Amino acid sequence: MATTSDEQAAGQHYLVCGIQDCQKNGQFYCNDCHQPMCEQCKDKHRKSPNNKNHDIVLYRQRKHQLPIEKCKLHPTKNVDIFCRECKTPLCLKCFLGKDHKGHEFDDLEEIYAEKYALWQGEFSKIQKYFLPTSEDLKTDIEEDVIEIKKIMECIRTSMKAEAESLKNLVDEVTSENIEHTHTMEKSLLQMLKSQETTYNDYIKYLGKMSEKFQEYLSTTNKKLMSSKILKLKTIPETSKPVQPVFTPGQFNRDDVAKLLGILNIPNTEPEKRKIQPMEAVSTPMKFTEKQMEQSKEKSDMKQTLSLSSSVTKVREYSVPGVYSACHVSADKSGRLWVSDFGSLVQTDLQGKLLQNIQTSGRDDGYHTATQDRGLIYTDRYKKVIYRITSDRKITEFIKTGDWEPVSVHSSRINVDILVGMYKDRDRMMKDEEAKVTRYNKAGKEIQNIQRDNQGQELYDYPHYITENINGDICTSDYDKKAVVVVNKSGQHRFSYTGQGSVFRPYGICTDVLGHILVCDDVSETVHLLDQDGGFLSVILSEQQGIELPRGVCVDDENNLYVGQLRTNPVTVYKYLE
Template sequence: MIYQIQIMDTRTSAQDVMRCDLCETAVVQMHCDTCLVNLCKACVGEHISTGESKDHKVVTFQSRKSTSLYPGCTIHSKERSEMYCNQCDIPICVYCITSDEHQGHNILPLMQVAEEKKEKIINERNELNEKIYPTYQGIASDVQNRMSQLKREYGDLSTAITKHGEDWHREIDKLVQKLKAEVDEMKNTQLQTLQKHLDEIYKSILNIKEEINVVEIVLDTNDLSKLFKFESNSYIYRNLPHRIVSSLPEFIPGKIQEKLNERFGTLSLLSLTSDAHGYSMKTTLKLSDVGSSPPTRQLLDEPETVTTIDTGYGRLDNIACLSDEEIWTRGTSSNMKLFSINQGSLLKSITTKSGKWPSDIAVTKSGDLVYADAINGTVNIVKNEKIEEVIRLRTWRPQGVCSTSSGDLLVIMYNYVYEPTKVIHYSGSTEKQTIQFDDKGKPLYSSGLYNIYITENRNLDICVSDGGAKAVVVVNQAGKLRFRYTGHTPAPTIKPFNPLGITTDGQSHILTADYNNDCVHIIDHDGQFLCYIECGLSNPWGLCTDTNDNLFVAHTKNETGEIIKFKYMDT
């Protein structure tokens, strides 16, 4: 249940003109922030002369907000509580401190405790804004996508039944309709269950937003009594809803024989279960996850080298951060290695299923390693050190792969007949979108076998470093061309722009490795050049960033594959 706290401003809700608390006749003009007393100008002197031990702070009535409103002492009614007893967990006044009741207790200034309380509430609000609320939005999107997929698959199921029914002609029409009705009933059962699940998620999202609003009201008030009375309900939403898991019934056709109702085919039983571990809390801040933009950070004048890692590859091509402490690598070997960033030590090694070099690697939102295998035309995912084939291509070959903020895959691929390179957006193994031509029907990317890599920007733009075209090609989420970046003049070594690895950061900057010029280009999300990073790089190739916007560069120095970690933005 979400509790709404309605705050009434007693200073603006009086039924009549506010009167002086001393003479009770003149209009209020001044206010003592120390004693919380309203005064007229004539009574100021009399008030100051009373209670000589007090440091009266008299301000104009309009300026009275400048001081926090201390709660009154529950024991000494005329005193205000300026201290806090940790053992008793209550605000107390100066007279309470000297009483036997609080003797030997840990007494702290009330404002210190209030600041700690406020910081805790701010953390609660941040968790609601940055983790819980976007997680529920992602869950709602996931349920909607699965509902759409169910509709398509149920359509395919109905089509299969219909096609089989055509072979049986008129005598089995009634049976066909009966089975299709069962399909519709199963579909409706699943969709109704998922719709109910979605409605509950949306209800939770509304409650979370309402909780955030309540927190904002509490944080905005200067009445400490209300601050101490407030209790957050964010714990309710940390236990994420169960994930509804469903399986599609299978149509099993039978041979045409005498007992048509038995031989035509049946549907398997409907399976609809709830998985308590189906969803996980978001831990990485994405623009698609949160409605607000990240705080602006500035590029450093001189990037700082933080650490280097020797990977043991003769040539290091691609890297992908698993976390701020671990990084995956691939080079001139069938082994993909996981290294500790801080220690530089090898943690794990996975060999590709084909035994060939992977053409690219990426890490999914859930932390699984994905790699593209151009030799056998597959995209594979590594879960618990077991390799699962996700996508298999026939005439095309995957060159680059990345995991999107929604958990889908973007695969950029080529073929040997020199058709224009294309990007395919996959949900699981299902094609959702093809990006290959611009609005005028011209190819967006080069043709043939070139080094070409892909990433998704924070604003959901799709960014491709096209070695064949010598350009970074950026399209929006719908596949419409936004811009092409073809380098900046003068380049550090004044050689032709040769983009390889590509990545983005929390400010939506696009970073690409320039192999020829031994540097990294940084451009903004609209394609405007910002700066170069050189710092002793030699033939840079793969790039990635971590959650703190540190840059990792894979380069080959003295015939050794090495990773350099750079800090290139302020904190």
């Protein structure tokens, strides 16, 4: 339960003035009396002669009161003095004793306040500079990892393409060479065939000549003597073919490596990551009344706004087309989007129906108004996020893969899209996952938030989501029974678990002062928290006619819209002034 004891005021709508019977907003603090004061009581307090030297500051710049600690030597006395020489805290009785006679002393409360401010300043530096900057650097590294993987994959693809190209060239040249062997073989064989024919013809010629000689040899001497002498043709001359010779190519592994290219890292100095300089994260300052008045004069509307002394109902109107007002989004045009189980409608501020869209939505924060007067909504079963433009055109915006998008918020700081997601890997084994994903305005995934620094799951079912003025991402997690808040880098800041034994959060929103407003299904109330998760008050309850609050949002005029289960009127309240 993220609370601050001195800021709790159950049933109140702000920090109450500590002056008796005054119920106004205690925005100032007397460091001498240790009590909050409203502006009027602060002025009266200052006018009293007894209080004219009292140190009065803004409540957030107050000195923290010294914790009560009993003296070990005098158990009935409180320790509130510090002996410089002995370097030990004392009570009044110790101070008056002989052991510390002539010593120099300090007000222990002053030392405590200084130390508290110092360590609070260091803590603030961690939260506001060191952690976010380190997370940004870590994100930078993660982006570099993705980039390196992409580059190496491209290089591998290029290498394979080069190798394939070389293989194709080798195959092409080899094919040409083999074809050349066939041509050469055919030519040589034709030459040898011709020579074979020559000898075949000559052998036939010899056969005929042999027959003639045998004929002459079998005749009479007279005929033999009178016949012409036959001369034989000489044996034809032929040449042996010159045998082809294959000379292997002269190459080695290095030659092939050169052909395929070389991979290396350029010999250049690595670029150092840019670390943003730490802005002045100062410790709480002490303001004079004159400085406070000057600051007040220079402040804008945001700074002059404060919690009203009472919550005022402005108006109420029924929303046609829905049975319940489970989630409410107010857009820049002054119109309202309201949803229940399957219906998403747009109305004007008089309750006139302008659009009616059938969806797969349930009692989750599955739609969000955008800065360009449009709307973004999720379809958890199709695993798609849709965009509606100001001209009522519906387009598919983002596909979420295996994850069911259950809640969505359009940032007013940088127009990023924050989506609460859920994945049921094995329903029988109850094996489930949840996360928050950030997309840029183009729908590109740029951040995933799922676990804390110890590796523990942050979310179970983030069914409503919003963003605070400091960039904190605030989710209402029904199964976790908590409001889970992380900073813009995804670092877990705190979890708020309500004020009772059971807390079931639903609709959640923030306002211009950084307050967090969240509906509790169990107590049927709306809780008001400060920016750090400290409980301030139950701002709406049954006393204001609230039953089963579900959806809440604050518009640009600081009006609070509240929707409820099992009834379709939306009620509008003023709680800032």
